[in-house]
Amino acid sequence: MSERQLLTTVSIREEVDVVACRQCAKRAASWLGMSPLEQIRVATSVSELARNIYQYAGQGVFHFYLLSDGRGLLSALGFEARDKGPGIANLDRILDGSYVSSTGMGIGLRGAQRLMDEFEIESSPQGTLIRARKRVLPSRPLPSRASIQAFQDELRREGAVDPFEEIQVQGEELVITTAELLAKQQELEATNLELENTNKGVVALYSELEKTAQELQEASESKSRFFSNMTHEFRTPINIIENISKMLLSGVDGALNSEQLKQVRFISDAATELSQLVNELLDLAEAQSGRMDVMPARFNLGGFMQQLQQFSASLAPRYPQVTCRVHPPVQDVTLNTDGNRLFQILRNLISNAFKYTPKGHVEVRVFQPDADHLEFVVEDSGVGIAEQDQARVFEEFCRIRSPGLTHIEGTGLGLPLARKLATLLRGRLSLTSTLGQGSRFYLTLPISYEQGEVELSLSGTTVLVIDDNEADRYVVSRLLEPYDPVIIEAEDSRSSIDKLQGVRPDIILLDLDLPDISGEDLLASMDEGMRRRVIVNTSKTLSEAERARLAPLCHAILSKPQPDYDEALLRSMDNLSRRHAHER
Structure with missing residues (x-):
């Protein structure tokens, strides 16, 4: 929250006070190191408001302030203008520019508003209060009490203003403003000419981009069809290898010696890993092609978290130096989404957390940020992911090398598939990570997959x-x-x-x-x-x-x-x- 410190006060009783108020505003802006153009804007805004007070209210007062931000740094020059006049009619129409007056009333007020960074006005038959501020960039330490006192003494010493001298100053300011407008106009003309010259090239570029986008779409669809067809073809021989390996290990056709058991276990493990790869490829291809069906059903969050706890407990024996805790929800919630796909996402995240945590902990939490969404957080204290690699982990087959981890099981498809499934459930998957300190994955998704149309009203917005x-x-x-x-x-x-x-x-x-x-x-x-x-x-x-x-x-x-x-x-x-x- 900003705080303010009174700088000086100027009373408006006579027409010459309007000039004095303008000069005070300009001197304050100059003292704070604002650019000449910003000084002119502040002074002009104050001048218009002071003239309105004198003309329509008879008298009033201006208070000038220094405003500081939450860090105690100077952030803006502000003023507060008060009068006890009859108030301003048609105020809303004046400020939005729709009011038309044959006398020109209201133009100065709207202009003063546009010249300031912030502008608030309250008006009633008992009077009008205007608060406005102009930002000081960059923020800097507040002037010392001694510096403020010196500035106030300088204002008092200068005393009454010379209206003719002020007219000359305003003329010089008008020249500066006109020169800037001319420069802006020349810059705009040059830009328009450049845009006109390049328009044909842009049109051609859009046509080329559209053609390229179509080719990329077709290539993506071809890749998805290839993955889908090939993985279906792979499943039959892989199932045969898995089943025969299980038969040999069970000793149905006779006992195996120790060396044969070792060899068959290698075959069985390889077939299981290959089967997992095939399943992930098929899921990824279906998700990319849009053929993956979502089967929403109602289930309780508490029971779902217990399933995650059981899954984590089944992984724990393989990682004896990692502790895992699945925190129960603060309150139970009934979800209406695809529980199997949701479990698949979190299963991949939890498995990854174990794999990339040689020693430490894995924690799973769930929060409800609003009435319509849940946020699952999977956190580990593992090796972490460098900032330049955090986007790459969601690329297919991408495996990030991690110091201290010589072998990581997996295919490099878990996280890309998890993100695709999150999008399918109308959610999003993101992460934060610090190298050497661990990672956090955030899954945010709607509590109910079947959401109707938004009942939105923007009337008057x-x-x-x-x-x-x-x-x-x-x-x-x-x-x-x-x-x-x-x-x-x-x-x-x-x-x-x-x-x-x-x-x-x-x-x-x-x-x-x-x-x-x-x-x-x-x-x-x-x-x-x-x-x-x-x-x-x-x-x-x-x-x-x-x-x-x-x-x-x-x-x-x-x-x-x-x-x-x-x-x-x-x-x-x-x-x-x-x-x-x-x-x-």
Whole structure:
């Protein structure tokens, strides 16, 4: 929570006080090291508000503050303007830009709002209160008491202002602003020319990409068919080898000597391992091709955790230096999903945890983060996974070399299959890990697989879509159209900044690949309140490390190609709109 320290106060009683208030704001901004353009913005905003107070309320007062963040660092220059006038009629329409006045009333108020980073206003027949702030970047230590006192003394020494001198200063500021606008215009013209010259190439590139995507899809389908057909063909000879090995080991056709027993056990173990590989390949091929069926059924979480406990206990004798504990749920929950597929996912995660923990512990927990989801966590104290390898462990046949582990059983298909099954159950599988300290795998999925349509209402909710792809903006707009939001579009970071500051939308859909400033940099520049309204909406393939870095900065992260994208987007917006309504 930010704290504030009074810097100075200016009373508005005469017209010259409007000029004094403007100069005070500009000097404060300059004293804090803001850029010349930022100084002009603060001074102009204060000037417009002070003139409104003098013109419509007769008199009032401005309090200027230094604001600090939770770390005690200077974060913003703020002011509070009060008057006891008759209040402002049509305030909401003035602020959203829909009010039209023949006298120009309201234009200054809306302009002042757009020039500040944060702007709040309360108005009634008893008077008006306005609070606003301009961020100081980067954050820095607060000025000392001695420095603040020196600044206050300087303001008192300068005393009354010269209106003619102020007019000259404003003229110089106008020249600076005009020069900047001219530079921006030239930059925009150059960009438009470049876009026009490359448009044909982009169209051709899209056509080539579409063709390539189709070829990749066909290749993927061919691979899945090959895996499926071959694994079915492999099953019959493997079953024969397994069954004959069991017959020989049982001594049905006569006892075997010790050497023969050893040889047949090798054959039996190899056949079992090959059978496991075939089964995993078949499951993976079915999951990739979309032919794998989900058979949801109701079952209790408590009984399911007991099954995991029994499975873990069956593995324990093979790993005598590893302890395992499956924690019972805090409260029992009835699930409606495919219990066999869920067990298959967690079986793979628990088996991996044992394999990569030479000595230590494995723990399995389950949490309920909200009314509709469960989160399973499989944690180990094993060798861990380096950050650069954390995305690779979900690749098929990928085996990460681990120091101290010379032989790891398995095929390299367990984790890729687990992630595919998690997606099939409308969930997600992720991990965090530190090399040498262990890993945590997180499986989040809905309690009920059969979820109906989202009962979403966005009436009156402002949604800002920041995406350079016009087609993507169109798709999002059409998807949200039945829910009646107010949709604002921005095709790059620069054009979104005014909308972010002037409108402060309720929900922000942010693409990461923007042509000017990256979406991640734009997200980092937002204040905390604004970041909590952001849903990252990207087609960029994100590593687990990138997701972990972005997650604390936004409300949710969505990938455009995911199979349940529409449903995931609507549910994220539903959660965000409900939270925003509760905060209001």
